[in-house]
Amino acid sequence: NAGVTQTPKFQVLKTGQSMTLQCAQDMNHNSMYWYRQDPGMGLRLIYYSASEGTTDKGEVPNGYNVSRLNKREFSLRLESAAPSQTSVYFCASSDVSGGDEKLFFGSGTQLSVL
Amino acid sequence: AQSVTQLDSQVPVFEEAPVELRCNYSSSVSVYLFWYVQYPNQGLQLLLKYLSGSTLVESINGFEAEFNKSQTSFHLRKPSVHISDTAEYFCAVRNFGNEKLTFGTGTRLTIIP
Numbered sequence: 001n002a003g004v005t006q007t008p009k010f011q012v013l014k015t016g017q018s019m020t021l022q023c024a025q026d027m028n029h030n031s032m033y034w035y036r037q038d039p040g041m042g043l044r045l046i047y048y049s050a051s052e053g054t055t056d057k058g059e060v061p062n063g064y065n066v067s068r069l070n071k072r073e074f075s076l077r078l079e080s081a082a083p084s085q086t087s088v089y090f091c092a093s094s095d096v097s098g099g100d101e102k103l104f105f106g107s108g109t110q111l112s113v114l
Numbered sequence: 115a116q117s118v119t120q121l122d123s124q125v126p127v128f129e130e131a132p133v134e135l136r137c138n139y140s141s142s143v144s145v146y147l148f149w150y151v152q153y154p155n156q157g158l159q160l161l162l163k164y165l166s167g168s169t170l171v172e173s174i175n176g177f178e179a180e181f182n183k184s185q186t187s188f189h190l191r192k193p194s195v196h197i198s199d200t201a202e203y204f205c206a207v208r209n210f211g212n213e214k215l216t217f218g219t220g221t222r223l224t225i226i227p
Contacts, residue, residue: 031213040123042204042219043158050213058214090157096213101146101165103215105157 002026006091006106013081013113021076021109023091031094032074036087049074081113116141116207120218127195128226135190135221137205147188148206200225
């Protein structure tokens with residue numbers, strides 16, 4: 001059972017470049033999330049999706065877009081990367097509506113924007 | 115809106131000593147509370163959670179946390195820490211009826227041999 005799979009694990013971009021972070025879960029979870037982790041700031045929610053076909057902004061959505069492609073996949077896109085987006089990105093999923101409060105996290109994507 | 119405060123960014127503790135990691139939350143409605151742990155170079159894992167019922171919840175590795183509604187706190191404790199407890203610990207809160215989970219800034223627990 002793979003759980004939550006994120007790709008890529010590492011990425012270096014130049015300012016202004018675009019990229020998409022991919023996330024897939026195989027646990028049939030309804031809810032999926034994208035967080036960024038920065039030193040001293042903990043995890044901050046970028047976007048989340050409570051169910052297939054819906055997405056909502058989190059605390060820090062500016063500069064990002066998301067797509068809930070189907071129940072399994074939830075991608076995060078940076079249209080024009082900025083140095084302030086250098087961070088570690090985590091995708092997570094859960095079955096909140098099904099009564100399981102536990103978030104399952106991917107292993108993270110370390111992104112550097114030069 | 116919900117929020118979480120972890121006042122201690124770093125806590126050094128001698129091995130086999132007790133530890134308390136503090137967490138306070140703010141919310142206008144009822145909440146679910148969580149502690150997650152992140153070991154070096156890994157993603158986050160759920161340590162324990164409070165949903166309802168008994169205000170004292172325990173994890174399988176000796177940690178416990180107590181929900182205190184009057185003080186809006188959910189402090190994490192362990193009576194005797196081990197080297198293997200070295201990690202970063204995150205408190206998190208979710209409002210009833212809301213899918214959004216909000217994390218605190220984390221507390222880095224360092225065990226001194």
